[in-house]
Amino acid sequence: MTTTIIWGSARGKVAPGCLDVTLVTPADRVSAWTINTLEQHAIQKRVLDFGIVVHVNRNIIEFDGSGVVLECTYTERHRP
Numbered sequence: 001m002t003t004t005i006i007w008g009s010a011r012g013k014v015a016p017g018c019l020d021v022t023l024v025t026p027a028d029r030v031s032a033w034t035i036n037t038l039e040q041h042a043i044q045k046r047v048l049d050f051g052i053v054v055h056v057n058r059n060i061i062e063f064d065g066s067g068v069v070l071e072c073t074y075t076e077r078h079r080p
Helices: 032-037 040-049
Strands: 022-024 053-055 058-063 068-072
Touching: 022 058, 032 040, 040 053
Parallel strands: 022 053
Antiparallel strands: 058 068
């Protein structure tokens, strides 16, 4: 299970009208491993406060250069 976001690069650019950022993860929460260090709640709150759109329990199965198709990790249903 892998979550990829270039947080260091994105966080300085995420401002209203500046950059749309979406985080897609097969995990059930943002930064799931940090539940072990008691940071997960604060990290997820900060991500949401920045206005980042979050899709949990999803895999990216297709990218056409301008958009992605997501797949549910449970049902394997697809969604653009």
